[in-house]
Amino acid sequence: MRIAYSPCPNDTFVFHALAHGLVPGAPKLDVTYADVDKTNHYAAESDDFDVLKISYAALPWVLDRYALLPCGGALGRGCGPLVLTARPAGPEALAGKRVAVPSDRSTAYLLFRLWEARHVPGGVGEIVVMPFNRIMPAVRDGEIAAGLVIHEARFTYHEYGLSLVEDMGRWWEEDTGLPIPLGAIVARRSLDRGAIASWIRASVEYAWAHPEASRDYVMRHAQEMKPEVAQAHIDLYVNAFTADLGEEGYAAVEALLGRAAREGLVPAFDLSALR
Structure with missing residues (x-):
């Protein structure tokens, strides 16, 4: 499975188990590490990837080919720019x-x-x-x-x-009153998105159950970040919404992108396509 996500600590923490064959039944990953600007571009203009971590802001441009998955992303409180x-x-x-x-x-x-x-x-x-x-x-x-x-x-x-x-x-x-949507995980609409979501959720749960297992992988990609900063990054961006968006998470995404569409900041789209 071809996947692209960032080298940031939250992404490498989340995907460590999946990338290292620790999730039963999941396929081998072909991983490309790229900042979100590049993954946004890949999703909009390339057919090279099955799954990507992109910005929620990029979703309106790619929803015809990619579907939002309910896990693996970054959404929370106290974590805004x-x-x-x-x-x-x-x-x-x-x-x-x-x-x-x-x-x-x-x-x-x-x-x-x-x-x-x-x-x-x-x-x-x-x-x-x-x-x-x-x-x-x-x-x-x-x-x-x-x-x-x-x-x-x-x-x-x-x-x-x-x-x-x-x-x-x-x-x-x-x-x-809602959390802030930051990074979304999307998968091709032609794939078994339920299976992919289950593998990603299992990877998140493995990361929480075995926090030391991913440490070397996280720090190898952390771009000279101090270990305590990398851990703070994980603590802030990996939370309950990473395991499951839930109704509150979907409401936050709909509020952000709905407002942005009304202001002309993103293309108009059918909000029901987010679910």
Whole structure:
């Protein structure tokens, strides 16, 4: 089974057992490690993969060929992207300014644009797409006015002397009462999606039951991340929603993508296609 997911600790933790033949009855995996920008592109424009981890924001572009699976992804509370500046500032300071984002087809981007429409008078200026690991240095060095950061930046932005303008996850949760959808697992509609979901769920359960088993695999792909940061990453992004989206998880996805479609940020689509 051809699969693509990121080298981030939450993904390698979740898929360790499946990738190493530890899930009974599951096929051998042919794994491609790629950041979400690339996996979004693969899902939209390639036929190379059976299963992928993509951003929830990319779903409307691929639902004709791929179906959302109810497990394996990242969705939760207290795990949203952050808007950072070099010095303390409020949302109004971003008006007309250059802002860096890690992707323009990501949950982080959708949340930022939905928040910006309500809180930044007249809107921001130029949106600059930049690799996520370059954003904090660019903000610190004055290359851009603000940055939207994801992943382990939640735990490390203080090391760059940066200030928090807003936590997009906190805003979303206060506004909707729902968790924030981040990364989705999708599978080809032509495949046995029930079987694939059962294998992924078994891999998640193995990871929780044997947390030490995946440690070397996680750290080998963690891009020089400190072990304690990698563990914090896993603790934040791997949760009950990873094992099963449930009604609350589906409601969160429908709320995010429904709002984004109404604002013209994603193509219009039938929300029933998410289930």
